[in-house]
Amino acid sequence: MSTDSYLLENRAPDAGTRFVALSALFDGVTMRHVDGIGARAGWRCWEVGAGGPGVPRLLAERIGPTGYVLATDLDVSWMGTDLPGNVEVRRHDVATDAPPEPGFDLVHARLVLVHVPQRDEALRRMVAALRPGGWLLIEDFDVNLQPLACLEARQEAEQRANRVRAGFRELLAQRGVDLAYGRTLPRRLRDAGLTDVAADAFEPVALPAAAALEIANVRQVAPALISQARASAEEVDAHLRAVAAGQLDIATPPLISARGRHP
Ligand SMILES: C[S@@+](CC[C@H](N)C(=O)[O-])C[C@H]1O[C@@H](n2cnc3c(N)ncnc32)[C@H](O)[C@@H]1O
Secondary structure, three states: OOHHHOOOOOOOOOHHHHHHHHHHHHHHHHHHHHHHHOOOOOOEEEEEOOOOOHHHHHHHHHHOOOOEEEEEEOOOOOOOOOOOOOEEEEEOOOOOOOOOOOOEEEEEEEOOHHHOOOHHHHHHHHHHOEEEEEEEEEEEEOHHHOOOOOOOOOOHHHHHHHHHHHHHHHHHHHOOOOOOOHHHHHHHHHHOOOEEEEEEEEOOOOOHHHHHHHHHHHHHHHHHHHHOOOOOHHHHHHHHHHHHOOOOOOOOOOEEEEEEEOO
């Protein structure tokens, strides 16, 4: 995938805010799975589509100075410069660039594959990078499982939030995002030959970081929403003001976390 087809590209100024919000929402979930898998000192980890420094830094803490974290992304400009010495940052397209040396104990991608048109090939490459007994952890939204911005839509502002979210979903689908990908993960991991497959879902219903994520996302896609008449400029402005004022309980889609082990 080129950076041009990625709707929420990292070059936009709101990308940094988005990575901070994603960390606040989901780093706890990710690390619960990493700990459940049994990550330990000395492990080699590949963090695919890292975005910001949050997960690479947490992985580096878990595996200690004798371990190694390779953090890759199409755009690494939000990774920062103060990462621990056992983290290597590399610009890399998971679907098309030569994969790194295999033998990883853990390969993880969160909210990446859903955006990658060649997601089957990307998944195949991640599985191939595992050592025998190594773990793959894939986390992705299932947007269609819970498509709303406001689960309870009694007021006009909540209904407007859901109309803006519907427009956002349509933009994502236009760019090739699979809106029902999350639910398919356990099957895909089994089909890839992995064992001990397990999955769960985490659903933010009204968390402050979900409001911050909403503002970053809607600001970034506002020009497309307006030019395609999916929302008016007035609606977008009113929605952003209502979210910023804390007037809405903003939900995200459920994050499905699925793990499996190379035999
Ligand atoms: C929604 S962000 C998620 C960032 C981070 N994984 C997280 O959960 O906070 C998606 C990230 O995937 C990256 N990405 C998209 N397509 C990619 C590809 N083909 N190869 C590598 N990274 C990709 C984007 O640049 C972006 O940083």
